[in-house]
Amino acid sequence: xxxxxxxxxKGSPGVTTASLVFGALWPRQVLLAECDPxxxxxxxxxxxxxxxxxxxxxxxxxxxxxxxxxxGDEVILAHSQQLDGGLDVMLGVRSPEQVGxxxxxxxxxxxxxxxxxxxxxxxxxxxxxxxxxxxxxVQSARLIVLVCTATGSSVAHLRERLSSLVHxxxxxxxxxxxxxxxxxxGVKQVWSVLDAMSVTVRHRWHLxxxxxxxxxxxxxxxxxxxxxxxxRSATDIVGEMAALVATPEQHEFDMAQAxxxxxxxxxx
Ligand SMILES: Nc1ncnc2c1ncn2[C@@H]1O[C@H](COP(=O)(O)OP(=O)(O)OP(=O)(O)O)[C@@H](O)[C@H]1O
Ligand SMILES: [Mg+2]
Numbered sequence: 001x002x003x004x005x006x007x008x009x010k011g012s013p014g015v016t017t018a019s020l021v022f023g024a025l026w027p028r029q030v031l032l033a034e035c036d037p038x039x040x041x042x043x044x045x046x047x048x049x050x051x052x053x054x055x056x057x058x059x060x061x062x063x064x065x066x067x068x069x070x071x072g073d074e075v076i077l078a079h080s081q082q083l084d085g086g087l088d089v090m091l092g093v094r095s096p097e098q099v100g101x102x103x104x105x106x107x108x109x110x111x112x113x114x115x116x117x118x119x120x121x122x123x124x125x126x127x128x129x130x131x132x133x134x135x136x137x138v139q140s141a142r143l144i145v146l147v148c149t150a151t152g153s154s155v156a157h158l159r160e161r162l163s164s165l166v167h168x169x170x171x172x173x174x175x176x177x178x179x180x181x182x183x184x185x186g187v188k189q190v191w192s193v194l195d196a197m198s199v200t201v202r203h204r205w206h207l208x209x210x211x212x213x214x215x216x217x218x219x220x221x222x223x224x225x226x227x228x229x230x231x232r233s234a235t236d237i238v239g240e241m242a243a244l245v246a247t248p249e250q251h252e253f254d255m256a257q258a259x260x261x262x263x264x265x266x267x268x
Pocket of ligand 2: 015016017036041124126
């Protein structure tokens with residue numbers, strides 16, 4: 001199966017939210033791996049089945065301690081857990097101070113993620129640069145997706161980061177712009193900036209800026225998640241992304257199988 005790395009250049013454009021949304025809609029078995037050295041947000045924002053708290057002792061740090069046993073599927077899954085709704089997640093470090101404990105694990109981890117038999121892996125790599133500790137995970141990915149917003153500064157940083165990153169990776173590159181669905185002009189401007197670059201970004205997607213939808217991935221959702229603009233815009237993106245890294249036996253996605261977090265008004 002394949003590793004897809006999601007990352008940003010600067011700011012907080014919505015990488016973690018996009019990773020959770022894409023993971024919930026992914027048409028195949030998938031593990032969301034939090035590889036952001038700045039610290040886990042999933043452990044804080046999300047819950048396990050039935051609203052139970054997640055086990056913050058099980059994740060990347062416990063995996064690092066157990067990695068003497070190798071990094072096969074079984075070991076990786078033993079340090080993962082399920083979110084409410086069913087998405088498998090490997091929680092990231094609790095704080096940047098724990099990154100030192102990861103030692104040289106990032107490199108073999110990236111390779112193992114990309115080779116998991118269990119399913120695909122979506123890695124939330126946070127902000128990425130040439131000297132970021134998690135760069136080896138990004139380098140192992142089959143598809144690298146940078147997330148930005150349709151603002152001048154976000155796009156300027158994206159441009160700079162792509163120009164630098166391209167010397168360190170050789171995977172397919174994609175960009176997700178998080179923008180108000182009505183702001184198609186702003187998104188088009190991002191595409192023209194990319195067109196003017198020597199780096200080829202073949203895969204381009206517009207994810208809706210939608211506070212009501214994003215709230216579900218921040219523990220504050222109300223109403224029907226599946227009708228939100230966020231989910232509607234993400235559904236097509238996920239279909240294309242998953243197809244890009246697919247093995248031939250891909251099947252059509254059924255919304256009823258989405259690993260959404262549950263909510264009391266769900267289904268009304
Ligand atoms: N598509 C979206 N529409 C509306 N709000 C969003 C969207 N994506 C993220 N947000 C909001 O923006 C804030 C930051 O989102 P998120 O944590 O996903 O960003 P990030 O890029 O992972 O940030 P960081 O660099 O801190 O890890 C959160 O409050 C989240 O709810
Ligand atoms: Mg994040």
